[in-house]
Amino acid sequence: MNARSQPSTGPEHYVLRLYVTGSTTRSARAIETTRQICDTYLKGRHDLEVVDLYQHPEAAAREQIVAAPTLVKVVPEPLRRVIGDLSNRERLLVSLGLHLPTAGSS
């Protein structure tokens, strides 16, 4: 079974890290969308950390970050990096395995 196509409705704990570079519109939207998802779908079972690569450039090496903003799902496994338009909630949900992909989405 492919873990990707299995939406999670269980009590798993999520650890997420969002890598941004300072304060730009893009990073602001990424942060907002991610927070919303956490509050709606992962209430009480998530840890979200926002890391500014300007302040901590060495953190990029740890998770092999190539570009910012990037959202990393550390736990539950497998580790997944999401990059691109992070203001797209639907896409984000699918990427995090919280939603089944609907027809037409990535």
Add this chain to the structure above:
Amino acid sequence: MPIRSLDVPTAVHPLQREADELRSRLAEAEETLQAIRQGDVDAVVVSGDSGPQVYTLLNADRPYRTFVERMQEGALTLTPDGTVLFANQRLASFLGLALSNIVGRKFAQFIQAEDRKLFDTLLTGCDQDGCDQDGCDQDGCDQDGRDQDGRDQVGRDKAGGRSELGLRAADGATVPAYISMVELLDEGQHIISAIVTDLRWAKQRMRELTEANARLVTAMAERERAEELLRQAHKMEAVGQLTAGIAHDFNNLLAVLGGNLELFLTRTTDEWLRHRVEASQRAVDRGARLTKQLLAFSRHQNLRPHSISVNALLRDIEPLLRSSVGDEITLTLVLGDALAECLVDPTELQASMLNLVSNARDAMPGGGCLTITTAEAELDGPADGEPGPIRGGRYLSIAVTDNGHGMPLGVRERAFDPFFTTKDVGKGTGLGLSQVYGFMRQSGGHVAIESIIGGGTSVRLYLPRSNAPETKALKIKVPKTKQRGIKAPRTVPEPRATDVTPRSVPPARRVLVVEDDRDVRELVVEVLDSLGYASIPAESGHVALKLLDNGLAVDVVVSDVLMPDGMSGFQLAREIRRRLPRLAIVLTSGMTAIAGGGANMTPDWPILRKPYRGDDLLQAIETALDAGAVGGGIGLI
């Protein structure tokens, strides 16, 4: 959603797992490439020799750039040796230069010479090599020698700090500024980043506030001073009113005493009795002098100002002054040239001069120098040592200066207060200077004291200038006296040799006596009787007028000035003038008539001051009658 509950082992085939992982990673890589292609990223991370470097794409940078460009502060980055790498437009505007003239130059040239050393210190870090925990107090310097990233700064001092300094604008002008510098590590290179705040606005505000505060403080001090002067003036005024009232009542008593004593003398030849009466008369005289001094202080004197030359007056009384001062003191007159005349009552001025000279003499018990100087003076504000408000203008000044023991500040402040004296009991009433003060103020002048302890005192009189030509050589009667001490000339003539027989007068002179005080009225009637007049008493102005209107025939009216019932002696006199223009009038007073319209007004009618001797009354009546005979006028006492 599960399809069927097959007990499928969770251990998936290893190849399947690997395939899944590869697919996952591929998907991720494709996603990343797409995101970059679409420009959905702010920055990319590039692995460099010293770790990952974050490369920001231009547009993502914009908020920062805009912020730095638009903020109110100047921003710049410098190399460690102070060359400008970057400066924002704001800084350029502070300096009044184009950016191109700033970037690439050494920033020190845009700092005022006197602040360059300070800038240098900020730029290069602490003065000491390495950081010493105890000794280092430089801002931004981490005390154990580490920089902000925790790296050892071996062999390199930490730059940075904050300070006020002066920038040098294009035109050479100083721009007060506050600079805040910090050292950054960028790609292994040290650069200095600085924010420059323009302090001109802040300094201007500060300056304005300080000035406003100073003005406020000055205004408050002036106000306090003015209030103090006003308080002082009010106090003097109040005391003056009180004193005048007392003096007036006292004079009435003295009049009764003196008059009755005089009558007594006419009725006895007993030597012992006469001695007693004469001694009592002398006491009455002293009482009269005292009340006169009180009146002088309270500015209720009856002054007769004339236009006189102060130099002439001083020369006239010089012998008197010399005798008053004695042999051990050198008196020098320094009289100014071509002085204008002043308007003052010469008799009172003479009395004041004697007063001041004897004060000076008392300040030099072992002898010394006394100088009297006359000059013209211009006053335009409160003079030092002058109590009360002062009117500006041109004056004649007479200064009495001694080199005696001087006055301490406490004494000087109270010198003009009535009854204040530093002399022993019985040696002075403390009225002298207050008399002088009252006299000068009433004359429209001023008096000021300067004194240094151990150095001497100078009392300066300022007399108002006169606009009238000098009245023909007014000779002042100087009574001969060998006594030491203040002796004001008496306003009543020397006592004549007492005579038992009354003076002979033309027969049947009728006198209308107007006086509200019963005892005084009876006394006057008695005195007139003894002088050979027939007198008709009236207890008020109204009664007197009624008598006259009803046809009472008299030759002269003798009336007190201050009477109740709303009609003063002056008013009565005016009323009588309207009815009987040729009727002789003599006014008497225990005080200068206030009802006449101001203490400083020269009265049209002569005023005989209580207490008076019978002879004085006689003279007054006769003079008035003579003047009346000539036609309409009233003679001067």
